[in-house]
Amino acid sequence: MSDVAGRVVVVTGAGSGIGRALVLALAAEGARLAISDVDTAGLEETARRARDLGAEVKADHLDVTQREKVLEYAEQVAAHFGAVHQVYNNAGIAYHGDLERTEFKDIERVMDVDFWGVVNGTKAFLPYLIASGDGHLINVSSLFGLLSIPGQAAYNSAKFAVRGFTEAVRQEMLVARHPVQVTCVHPGGIKTAIARNAAVPDGDDQATFAEFFDRKLARTTPEDAAKTILAGVRKNKARVLVGADAKLLDAFVRVAGPAYQRVVATVTSRVVPKG
Numbered sequence: 001m002s003d004v005a006g007r008v009v010v011v012t013g014a015g016s017g018i019g020r021a022l023v024l025a026l027a028a029e030g031a032r033l034a035i036s037d038v039d040t041a042g043l044e045e046t047a048r049r050a051r052d053l054g055a056e057v058k059a060d061h062l063d064v065t066q067r068e069k070v071l072e073y074a075e076q077v078a079a080h081f082g083a084v085h086q087v088y089n090n091a092g093i094a095y096h097g098d099l100e101r102t103e104f105k106d107i108e109r110v111m112d113v114d115f116w117g118v119v120n121g122t123k124a125f126l127p128y129l130i131a132s133g134d135g136h137l138i139n140v141s142s143l144f145g146l147l148s149i150p151g152q153a154a155y156n157s158a159k160f161a162v163r164g165f166t167e168a169v170r171q172e173m174l175v176a177r178h179p180v181q182v183t184c185v186h187p188g189g190i191k192t193a194i195a196r197n198a199a200v201p202d203g204d205d206q207a208t209f210a211e212f213f214d215r216k217l218a219r220t221t222p223e224d225a226a227k228t229i230l231a232g233v234r235k236n237k238a239r240v241l242v243g244a245d246a247k248l249l250d251a252f253v254r255v256a257g258p259a260y261q262r263v264v265a266t267v268t269s270r271v272v273p274k275g
Contacts, residue, residue: 003234005030008081012064012121013091015042018140018190018229020049021222022088025230027055034077034084036062037091064091064117074124084128086136086233089121099153107154114158115165122169126180135180138233139166143188143246147253147260150268170238181236185229186250188243190220219243 009026013019015037023035027050035050037043040061047059058080062073078084092114095106118139129135144152145159163184170182220243232240241247253260 003029004086006032007085008032008034008077008083009086009088010034010036010077010084010121010125011088011090012036012062012117014046014059015039016046018187018222018225019088019090020046021226022090022229023050024053025223025226027051027053027057030055031086032056032081034058034060034081036060036064036073038063064089064120065112067116067120070120070124074128077125078128083132084125085132085134086138087121087125087129088138088140089118090138090140091117091121092140095154096151097154098151102154107157110154110158111161114155115161118162119165122165126169129180130178133179135178136183136233136236137166137169137180138183138185138229140185140187141166143186143241143243143249145184146186146246146250147264149264151272167238181233183233183237183240185232185240185242186246187225188220188241188246188249190222190225190243219245 004026009031011019011023011026011033012035014023014035016039019035019037020042023033023046027033033050033055035043035046035057036059037046038061043059043061047057050057058077060073060076062069064070074084093110095102095110097106122137122139126137129137139162141162142155142159144156145163148156148160163186166182166184170184173180173182225242228242229240241250256263
């Protein structure tokens with residue numbers, strides 16, 4: 001039997017990409033699933049495929065930036081299933097653009113979804129994870145929560161914040177001796193639609209950035225990413241690096257220290273297309 005068989009697992013951002021791959025892998029292992037997204041069509045397709053694998057699925061439209069809705073959703077999930085054992089705070093958006101040309105609203109939008117969405121999901125579900133007696137919180141950061149690059153000030157800010165937040169929560173669970181494991185996930189370039197859906201400053205060519213990401217940076221499939229994440233969760237890892245690029249660049253930053261910034265700036269100026 002799988003270690004998640006019969007357990008209640010929550011996945012946000014389940015309509016595509018890593019979220020969908022996680023749902024389908026968990027469904028194949030017998031998990032009972034509460035999945036959500038703002039993309040109703042994508043969510044319905046994920047739910048259909050999970051049910052085809054024999055999973056019990058509760059699928060709901062959810063905007064993770066709406067705190068009261070997230071709190072209500074957590075109550076509804078707990079009432080529906082009777083318990084919550086794992087939560088994957090995976091929903092996220094991307095933005096690419098130099099800070100000089102980025103509007104405050106663009107930064108706020110990324111922070112609202114990528115950081116506050118994780119905070120909302122964590123706060124809403126943490127009491128149920130503790131009550132389960134064997135909970136696990138999994139928050140998705142990014143390779144860009146380990147190092148910064150030009151054009152990603154907003155995204156870097158959100159993903160570094162997720163990392164700091166999650167590491168603090170893990171320590172608090174240890175101090176309080178609560179029965180909750182906490183894992184922070186750092187995917188590298190994953191073959192998803194996130195770059196194609198990324199916002200850019202007015203006047204920039206979004207397609208150019210998306211093509212560069214898909215052609216040069218997206219090396220890992222969502223299915224392989226899900227396998228890596230689930231393997232790390234089974235081992236109760238504090239940090240899961242997804243993809244060879246994440247592992248390589250994490251090691252580079254550790255060795256180079258702050259000097260990595262000049263190297264990354266130089267490489268970026270030569271290889272990343274301008275908007």
